Structures are given as C-alpha cells and as structure tokens.
Amino acid sequence: xxxxxxxxxxxxxxxxxxxxxxxxxxxxxxxxxxxxxxxxxxxxxxxxxxxxxxxxxxxxxxxxxxxxxxxxxxxxxxxxxxxxxxxxxxxxxxxxxxxxxxxxxxxxxxxxxxxxxxxxxxxxxxxxxxxxxxxxxxxxxxxxxxxxxxxxxxxxxxxxxxxxxxxxxxxxxxxxx
Amino acid sequence: xxxxxxxxxxxxxxxxxxxxxxxxxxxxxxxxxxxxxxxxxxxxxxxxxxxxxxxxxxxxxxxxxx
Numbered sequence: 001x002x003x004x005x006x007x008x009x010x011x012x013x014x015x016x017x018x019x020x021x022x023x024x025x026x027x028x029x030x031x032x033x034x035x036x037x038x039x040x041x042x043x044x045x046x047x048x049x050x051x052x053x054x055x056x057x058x059x060x061x062x063x064x065x066x067x068x069x070x071x072x073x074x075x076x077x078x079x080x081x082x083x084x085x086x087x088x089x090x091x092x093x094x095x096x097x098x099x100x101x102x103x104x105x106x107x108x109x110x111x112x113x114x115x116x117x118x119x120x121x122x123x124x125x126x127x128x129x130x131x132x133x134x135x136x137x138x139x140x141x142x143x144x145x146x147x148x149x150x151x152x153x154x155x156x157x158x159x160x161x162x163x164x165x166x167x168x169x170x171x172x173x174x175x176x177x
Numbered sequence: 178x179x180x181x182x183x184x185x186x187x188x189x190x191x192x193x194x195x196x197x198x199x200x201x202x203x204x205x206x207x208x209x210x211x212x213x214x215x216x217x218x219x220x221x222x223x224x225x226x227x228x229x230x231x232x233x234x235x236x237x238x239x240x241x242x243x
Contacts, residue, residue, distance in 0.1 A: 001238055008236075015236040016229055018215065021184050024243040031186040042218050045242050053238075056215035056224065062183045064213030064226070065239060069203045070196045073240040076210065078230045084206050089197065091238050103234060120207055137243040145188070145243065152190035 001075075004093050005053050008100055015053045019045060020065040023072040024149055026142025035060045048140075077103065092127040 005015040019042045025031035032038040042057050058064040068074060069089075075096055077086035086099040110116055138145040185192075204210070212227045229235055 001236075004236070013234045013236065014229065014232060015238070018237055018239040019218070020239050020241055022241045022243060024188050025186055029242055032184045033186075039216070039218075041242065046218070048242065054229075055218040056226070056229075057218055058213065058215060060184065064211060064215060066183070067204075067211030067213060068237075068239060069200045071200055071239075072193075072243075073238070075239070076237045078210050078226075078235045078237060080231055080233050082210050082212065082227050082230050084204060084208050084210050085234075087204065087206060089200055091240065096236060100234070100236070107234075118207065120205070134243075141243055148188040152188060152193070155190050156194070 001091060001093050001096070002050065002052055004097055004100070011104060013100060013104070017051055017053045017055045018064060018068075019055055019057045020072075021058075021062055022141065024138055024141055024145040026138070026145030029141040029145075032060060088125060090125070090127050092125055095123075095125045095127070 001015070001017075009015065019038070021032055021038075022029055022041065029041060029044070030037070032041065038057060038060060042055060045051065046055055062070070068076065071089055073091045075086075075088045075091040076084055077096070077099055079085050085103055086096070088095055106116060135146065138149055210226070210230070212225050214223055214225055216222075217224050226237070
C-alpha cells in the first residue's frame, strides 16, 4: 500500500491510514486500555511498517472503525463528496490498484465530456495469504497473541463458531423491532 | 467484541467471524461514508475525515500492528 501511495499521489490520489485497535493483543503490544496507550502504539506501527502515509488515530472506543464495519484490515476508496466508491474486507494492494485505475479513468472520461451514470457492482477479491508474515506480527505482539490465534484456528476448524453465529442471528431476529 | 468490549484483551474468535459475516451488507459502495473525528499523528490535531476527502479521491486503509 505504501508503494501504491507513492505511485498514485502524483495523480492527486490521497492515502491515509486509520489506526484502530490491536486485533491480536499480547504481552508486548497489549490491548488499548487508554487513549494514551493507543497513541503510544501508533508510532510503533508507523516505524515497523515504514509508513509514509498520513496516519489518523481512531478514538478509544473505535467509533470510526466500527462505523466502517469493524473488520481488522479493510480498505475504502472515498470520493471528494465522501461517498464510498470501493470497499474491500481485506486490504490487497493489487485489488486497490485495479479500483484506482478504473476510478481515475472514469474521472478522465468525464473531463472529456463522457456521460457516465453510476451503477452498483461487486467483485470477489483474492489476496495473497502470507502466514509467515502474519505469525511474525503475532510473535512481536507476544506469545499470548500466538496462543490465542492458534486456539481460534482450532476452534474455526472444528466449526464451533458456526453455532455461535447461528444462535446470535436467531437472538437478533427474535428481538422485537 | 460484545462480551469483552471493543478493546478486548483476549482475541474473540466468534466475534471476528460474526463481523466478517455481517460486513457484506454494511456500508456498501454508493453510500455516504462515516465522518469520524480522528487524531492526526503528525500534527496532533483533531480532524474530521471529510476534511481529508474533500480534496479528492482518498484511499483509507484501517488496521493495526496485527
């Protein structure tokens, strides 16, 4: 995403990073129990990933994160009118690049006078799964982060989460509106 | 997330799965984006996201160390 920022900023595309809660807190990078701790972690993130993009820190309650859907690593492309033009449940620079090229082409064609009407479309993205890099991140957060994720994987493999999702959906549907 | 609060200290596998399951119907393309108030790490100033996006196409990535 940093490379994408370098490539597209000369084309008037801005890129910002919204720093949110730690998805896998551990002994060395604990959960945010205060806004100050969140502020302390954000520069660590910037240094570790050599981020040159503007970093914006969400509030302690995750108001921004939750309003965007609450997933751990989403990407959105927003228009100057603050409309969602693209969204992705996971960040994948190749997918974002495709979207940016498309949207910049739309802008260029409109400048040339083309009459273009918006329509809704979806795309199933495919991202590279780099387990080794992910585990390095967990290890940096601390052994607890690794243990908890391993346990979560075992639980997902056993399908135990499916019952939880179904029961909570039933609870939600049973609630009077 | 619900059981332990937003800033959980123990990763909640069920909540993670539920969030992914709900997301496809949440804040779709064409909708107006949220406008949270955020702290700019460089300047220390509070900014609304609309103050950023009004200048043009903006890629917003959300994440953390893991």
